[in-house]
Amino acid sequence: MRARKLIALGFAVGSLLGIGLYARRGKASERLDLYFADGSLVSLHSDSPEAAPLLVHARDALRAAAT
Amino acid sequence: MTEPHAALAELTEISTQIEAAVLFDADGKVVAATIPEARAAQVATSAKALLEQAGQIGGHGELTQLEASTAEGSLFVVRDGSTMIAASTSAEPTAGLVFYDLKSALRAAAKPAAKPKAKAAAKPKPKRTTPPKRNASS
Numbered sequence: 001m002r003a004r005k006l007i008a009l010g011f012a013v014g015s016l017l018g019i020g021l022y023a024r025r026g027k028a029s030e031r032l033d034l035y036f037a038d039g040s041l042v043s044l045h046s047d048s049p050e051a052a053p054l055l056v057h058a059r060d061a062l063r064a065a066a067t
Numbered sequence: 068m069t070e071p072h073a074a075l076a077e078l079t080e081i082s083t084q085i086e087a088a089v090l091f092d093a094d095g096k097v098v099a100a101t102i103p104e105a106r107a108a109q110v111a112t113s114a115k116a117l118l119e120q121a122g123q124i125g126g127h128g129e130l131t132q133l134e135a136s137t138a139e140g141s142l143f144v145v146r147d148g149s150t151m152i153a154a155s156t157s158a159e160p161t162a163g164l165v166f167y168d169l170k171s172a173l174r175a176a177a178k179p180a181a182k183p184k185a186k187a188a189a190k191p192k193p194k195r196t197t198p199p200k201r202n203a204s205s
Contacts, residue, residue, distance in 0.1 A: 033134045033162070036127035050124055057117035058135030058142045064109035065087040065102060065155040066139070 030055060071099035074175035082168045084160045086140070090176055091115065093149040099176070114144045114153035132169075134162050141165075147173040 030046035032054055044051035071090050078088055079101055089100040091111035100107030122130035132145040136158070143154045143165050152169050 029136060030138060031136050034121050034124065034130055035132045037129040037131050038127055040127045042125055054117055054121050055135060055137060057113045059137055059139065061110045061113035061142050061153060062137060062139050062155050064106045064113065
């Protein structure tokens with residue numbers, strides 16, 4: 001009986017961990033790659049303060065393109 | 068069909084990754100689009116604002132192209148002089164191919180209108196698909 005409870009608890013913890021990692025992965029994939037005329041590339045991830053207002057414009061454009 | 072419209076028609080014919088594309092000028096005025104005009108204007112406004120604001124980052128000079136990857140998909144914006152093109156794709160596209168196709172479309176749109184040729188129906192161009200992803204473990 002105790003072993004079953006432990007297995008169930010293990011599954012529950014594993015599922016929560018998996019969901020958390022998946023959500024984190026999805027969020028981390030949001031980024032901006034900027035290519036400049038001098039050949040330099042600046043990559044901004046969604047957690048950077050510079051990227052947040054820019055990603056708002058990108059989402060607006062994508063929504064308009066899709067609907 | 069005008070050159071910009073023909074360029075966008077060819078772009079969507081060649082690239083399977085591009086879902087929608089809007090060609091616009093420095094004022095944000097839509098020149099040609101693969102989507103209805105009202106939506107195209109919204110895309111142009113947002114893409115222009117994105118390009119302008121992103122161009123102020125760092126001391127790297129002029130921003131020529133960008134890719135914004137979001138959970139909803141990716142937005143590409145490419146500038147060639149005073150003409151810009153914005154395109155949407157599904158998530159995780161092959162960025163190099165999309166940029167190449169967008170630059171080709173910009174160049175084609177800038178060309179002066181060609182004289183119609185007395186030629187038989189052209190062969191349909193084959194669609195290019197995304198190359199298969201290689202297994203990293205092998």
